Amino acid sequence: METWLEESGAVGLDGLEVADFPLTGRGVKARRRFKQGERILTIPSGLHWTVKHAQNDSLLGPALCSAQPPLSVEDTLAVHILFVRSRESGYDGLRSHVERLPASYSSSIFFTDDELEVCAGASLYTITKQLQQRIEDDYRDLVVRVLVQYPDLFPLDKFTLHHYKWALCAVWSRAMDFQLSDGSSIRLLAPFADMLNHSSESKQCHVYDASSGDLSVLAGKDYEAGDQVYIHYGSIPNHRLLRLYGFIIPGNPNDSYDLVLATHPLAPFFEQKQKLWALAGLDSTCTISLTLTDPLPKNVIRYLRIQRLDESDLASIALRQAADEKISNSNEVQVLQSLVESVASLLGSFGTRLEKLEEQLATGVYPVGGNAWAAAHVSLGEQRVLKLAKKKAEDLLATVESESSKDGWLPAPVQCANCEKGPGQLMLCGRCKAVMYCGRACQVAHFKDHKATCRATVSQKG
């Protein structure tokens, strides 16, 4: 591969070599000193894998272009890689690159059910399950729309689902994305530049020259001869690192939990609320990342303030800056109470609790570096974030409750929704969990009045 690259105009290969390293596996070693910011490698555009290159290939291009609607960027690159790998002659340069790709990947999409179970409850678990299904669907679609249409180009024994998953992992873990000045973006794989491993200590090191299309790598720090040269893949949480790259960083400071907020369209005042969400730059369904540094982003509270609005709140919210401030005491208390409850319930849904995982990791239950070990770290990171989010919501709730009591506002007393007896021993309505009863008789008696609100509350909770 290096000979092909040098003969085709790549610059800098004499200062670098591929080598094995104990912690990161195969990577790139400096053969001489580099100063931070120095250009250490340039791979000319003609040697990249891009959608354009795939479409311009005289054999592959017509097949790819016949697909309507067009294949995704990811699928185009994956098919191109598999196509080159399947050829017995020609494509020598690109094939020398494909031959250097790892034989297998440890992305979570390849985990066994037992390995994935270690992070049950984590967003990685759900996303991986959904992704596995989506990949199977996409593969079937690809077979029907393109592969079986051109049996001479795509022998199916070299384009199995397993090959497709492998090629997708090659794209996820090695492709780079660049935004262009016209607003479009380009995704490319650059041979040899894709041999560099990640370090959070390195800086952003890639430079894409939009006029020539060449890709350069700059030294992210000073290097001595013999050092491993790193690049920076981004500030990525472990659940994403494991899914896309197949590795994790223990104690990753970028760990996060992707909180999905959704409201049923039949919830009361849905259309009005939808307008308010839009005004706040949100949507009726949105995913918000809770992070270690910001476990309860403002947008979570803004979303919930709107979700919990009642008729009287709705009149005043229109005058406020899209739920930036507290709308009313009762709304704020409801928002924070429901948040504390929801986060507690998310934490309760993890298959293995934080403390247990910490103990298991400390006592070596999971072999270090293995899939289950990586899944355990992901679960640990997500639970740490959720615990911080819960603590923050509890603190905010305590503040709001004490401020409200100073204003003379008190939360509604806990009493039976039918006979108003209370507080005493009350039981929650099992469906909406929003009202209480002193006993079964009162619950049955109240059902006719409560039915509609119960349904609305359940749908509002999503």
Ligand SMILES: C[S@@+](CC[C@H](N)C(=O)[O-])C[C@H]1O[C@@H](n2cnc3c(N)ncnc32)[C@H](O)[C@@H]1O
């Ligand atoms: C762009 S490739 C880098 C070259 C790759 N190591 C190889 O042998 O082809 C990205 C892959 O390298 C590995 N990798 C990169 N940085 C790593 C790190 N800090 N720790 C462990 N593995 C890493 C992961 O397997 C990842 O999917």
